[in-house]
Amino acid sequence: xxxxxxxxxxxxxxxxxxxxxxxxxxxxxxxxxxxxxxxxxxxxxxxxxxxxxxxxxxxxxxxxxxxxxxxxxxxxxxxxxxxxxxxxxxxxxxxxxxxxxxxxxxxxxxxxxxxxxxxxxxxxxxxxxxxxxxxxxxxxxxxxxxxxxxxxxxxxxxxxxxxxxxxxxxxxxxxxxxxxxxxxxxxxxxxxxxxxxxxxxxxxxxxxxxxxxxxxxxxxxxxxxxxxxxxxxxxxxxxxxxxxxxxxxxxxxxxxxxxxxxxxxxxxxxxxxxxxxxxxxxxxxxxxxxxxxxxxxxxxxxxxxxxxxxxxxxxxxxxxxxxxxxxxxxxxxxxxxxxxxxxxxxxxxxxxxxxxxxxxxxxxxxxxx
Amino acid sequence: xxxxxxxxxxxxxxxxxxxxxxxxxxxxxxxxxxxxxxxxxxxxxxxxxxxxxxxxxxxxxxxxxxxxxxxxxxxxxxxxxxxxxxxxxxxxxxxxxxxxxxxxxxxxxxxxxxxxxxxxxxxxxxxxxxxxxxxxxxxxxxxxxxxxxxxxxxxxxxxxxxxxxxxxxxxxxxxxxxxxxxxxxxxxxxxxxxxxxxxxxxxxxxxxxxxxxxxxxxxxxxxxxxxxxxxxxxxxxxxxxxxxxxxxxxxxxxxxxxxxxxxxxxxxxxxxxxxxxxxxxxxxxxxxxxxxxxxxxxxxxxxxxxxxxxxxxxxxxxxxxxxxxxxxxxxxxxxxxxxxxxxxxxxxxxxxxxxxxxxxxxxxxxxxx
Numbered sequence: 001x002x003x004x005x006x007x008x009x010x011x012x013x014x015x016x017x018x019x020x021x022x023x024x025x026x027x028x029x030x031x032x033x034x035x036x037x038x039x040x041x042x043x044x045x046x047x048x049x050x051x052x053x054x055x056x057x058x059x060x061x062x063x064x065x066x067x068x069x070x071x072x073x074x075x076x077x078x079x080x081x082x083x084x085x086x087x088x089x090x091x092x093x094x095x096x097x098x099x100x101x102x103x104x105x106x107x108x109x110x111x112x113x114x115x116x117x118x119x120x121x122x123x124x125x126x127x128x129x130x131x132x133x134x135x136x137x138x139x140x141x142x143x144x145x146x147x148x149x150x151x152x153x154x155x156x157x158x159x160x161x162x163x164x165x166x167x168x169x170x171x172x173x174x175x176x177x178x179x180x181x182x183x184x185x186x187x188x189x190x191x192x193x194x195x196x197x198x199x200x201x202x203x204x205x206x207x208x209x210x211x212x213x214x215x216x217x218x219x220x221x222x223x224x225x226x227x228x229x230x231x232x233x234x235x236x237x238x239x240x241x242x243x244x245x246x247x248x249x250x251x252x253x254x255x256x257x258x259x260x261x262x263x264x265x266x267x268x269x270x271x272x273x274x275x276x277x278x279x280x281x282x283x284x285x286x287x288x289x290x291x292x293x294x295x296x297x298x299x300x301x302x303x304x305x306x307x308x309x310x311x312x313x314x315x316x317x318x319x320x321x322x323x324x325x326x327x328x329x330x331x332x333x334x335x336x337x338x339x340x341x342x343x344x345x346x347x348x349x350x351x352x353x354x355x356x357x358x359x360x361x362x363x364x365x366x367x368x369x
Numbered sequence: 370x371x372x373x374x375x376x377x378x379x380x381x382x383x384x385x386x387x388x389x390x391x392x393x394x395x396x397x398x399x400x401x402x403x404x405x406x407x408x409x410x411x412x413x414x415x416x417x418x419x420x421x422x423x424x425x426x427x428x429x430x431x432x433x434x435x436x437x438x439x440x441x442x443x444x445x446x447x448x449x450x451x452x453x454x455x456x457x458x459x460x461x462x463x464x465x466x467x468x469x470x471x472x473x474x475x476x477x478x479x480x481x482x483x484x485x486x487x488x489x490x491x492x493x494x495x496x497x498x499x500x501x502x503x504x505x506x507x508x509x510x511x512x513x514x515x516x517x518x519x520x521x522x523x524x525x526x527x528x529x530x531x532x533x534x535x536x537x538x539x540x541x542x543x544x545x546x547x548x549x550x551x552x553x554x555x556x557x558x559x560x561x562x563x564x565x566x567x568x569x570x571x572x573x574x575x576x577x578x579x580x581x582x583x584x585x586x587x588x589x590x591x592x593x594x595x596x597x598x599x600x601x602x603x604x605x606x607x608x609x610x611x612x613x614x615x616x617x618x619x620x621x622x623x624x625x626x627x628x629x630x631x632x633x634x635x636x637x638x639x640x641x642x643x644x645x646x647x648x649x650x651x652x653x654x655x656x657x658x659x660x661x662x663x664x665x666x667x668x669x670x671x672x673x674x675x676x677x678x679x680x681x682x683x684x685x686x687x688x689x690x691x692x693x694x695x696x697x698x699x700x701x702x703x704x705x706x707x708x709x710x711x712x713x714x715x716x717x718x719x720x721x722x723x724x725x726x727x728x729x730x731x732x733x734x735x736x737x738x
Contacts (some may be wrong), residue, residue, distance in 0.1 A: 178605065186627065214562070215555060251651065
């Protein structure tokens with residue numbers, strides 16, 4: 001499937017939850033399949049930290065750049081683009097095309113940098129609603145995402161209850177735990193104390209806080225994989241040697257892997273974006289306005305729900321998904337819940353587990369258009 | 370209990386596992402109680418990353434500086450110094466008194482710094498055996514430790530089977546997992562990429578890689594506590610504010626706590642020591658010389674064992690302790706195993722859980738002198 005990235009520009013200011021206003025913004029997006037005449041077959045796919053609007057397919061001029069959920073979305077895939085009109089939307093604050101810290105600040109003509117406001121999951125969803133308007137989508141057949149993408153799907157069901165028929169919430173949590181916030185904070189501190197960070201104004205210095213980004217990515221990677229999956233994949237294998245070096249070069253395969261992942265990430269990811277995404281995660285807590293009562297918070301949702309969690313996910317453990325399920329049951333919502341016994345940890349939501357993929361295929365097959 | 374720190378100097382060179390030789394070394398240590406005439410009541414207490422030979426009591430001139438295991442060791446305590454002669458030993462490579470990177474290199478008269486060799490758990494134990502010789506202890510009634518201290522207790526039973534009657538191995542693992550190594554590697558990378566690290570030669574530059582040490586400590590802290598314990602202690606409480614700041618100052622209590630712990634640690638802990646301890650941990654694997662067969666590795670142990678693990682410890686999970694228990698059972702060794710249902714995570718071994726403390730008291734009470 002050959003796809004094309006697009007941008008939609010919105011000139012009406014967007015008031016953000018934190019109080020600031022974006023005077024204008026763009027959203028990078030892709031679409032696959034065709035919107036039907038009844039406009040009833042649109043599915044919004046929301047992405048997680050390190051992904052983008054490039055959900056599926058490849059670009060004509062970049063055959064190796066395959067979308068991040070290409071095993072899920074496409075012709076004949078579980079989310080079948082022969083039947084559905086799929087929208088992949090990049091969120092604002094990103095460094096992959098939507099307006100974010102690397103974009104020009106209309107007030108100065110220079111990149112926003114540190115002056116780009118902290119955006120929230122609610123703001124992401126509000127901006128995506130403008131995109132839906134632009135595309136002529138009154139109501140989505142489904143809004144879907146894993147991890148941070150699942151937070152967006154959840155929030156869509158709360159911000160725009162009438163506009164979501166099915167919310168598909170995978171590897172999710174209704175709020176970060178103290179441990180989740182702690183990992184985010186270490187990553188932020190690594191970036192912010194990097195001498196090349198310059199308080200976020202590093203673009204104009206011609207440098208990038210690479211050291212901090214490397215550390216942030218390494219920490220992230222550890223939390224995406226289960227202990228068992230890491231042991232299965234890397235174990236205690238030495239890297240190209242038969243005995244430890246008794247020095248500080250790479251000894252173990254896992255060290256080499258993490259350094260490589262960190263270096264690669266630092267080459268393309270923007271530090272100001274990373275900081276803002278982690279803050280959006282930390283802040284997300286739909287129950288906060290209801291005295292911590294998630295069931296009360298979920299009362300306004302009207303969608304049917306599919307909630308999926310993975311047993312080995314210790315970043316957002318199944319117990320967090322069960323809290324969402326409980327809140328939905330308390331509201332007598334129609335829902336399906338799958339707890340998949342998969343070994344890969346949080347990243348399992350991107351994998352090809354047959355039960356998981358099969359369940360998604362069945363669920364989409366049952367959505368009437 | 371008023372105690373006194375001592376040093377023992379050893380002039381005979383110590384050949385290290387990694388191939389280097391320490392031409393001479395000192396061990397910082399403390400003793401509590403009296404060695405009996407039969408010399409049968411000595412107990413060696415080994416410490417973990419952030420502790421030292423100051424196991425119990427206080428110094429005459431520093432009444433607030435209480436030993437790190439004072440709830441366990443002292444007159445009338447579970448390890449009763451009215452009955453036992455307790456030795457707290459700092460390991461070599463430490464920055465708390467024993468010879469380490471901050472000590473003068475006899476070849477140059479300047480601090481060893483980056484030239485201090487990588488030491489191993491086996492080396493720590495070999496050096497402690499010299500201390501035991503010096504103190505006239507042929508055989509310990511028990512060698513005891515938690516976490517890294519437990520690795521030393523385990524290794525004592527293997528390096529010197531005849532010299533250990535009881536090995537008390539708490540919150541242990543027989544080897545780090547890939548995830549454990551991964552966390553260590555991120556901490557090392559944070560330190561080694563700090564511009565103030567200077568390849569480990571920072572003493573002569575008059576600086577300290579504080580940024581890296583802060584990050585290393587924050588990561589460590591997360592792994593010492595369980596997700597539940599952190600949620601119980603900090604939850605999602607905001608720090609001195611009623612709403613998020615939508616900026617990058619402290620929002621949550623957990624952020625404040627981690628920053629504080631990181632800053633405090635960077636004030637006193639030596640980065641070269643931190644690097645070497647994490648390497649000692651990564652390398653430790655008594656089964657490695659036996660094709661990964663831990664039972665074969667443990668065949669030479671002759672001590673009786675007490676193994677204790679904690680259900681909420683995800684750094685060294687109970688399954689790791691059970692691997693030790695299995696290897697001991699395969700060798701028909703006398704052992705007790707306690708899996709304590711405690712919520713605190715890895716740090717539970719320092720806490721006052723009544724069943725845990727009571728079991729240790731009973732175990733020591735049953736050791737014949």
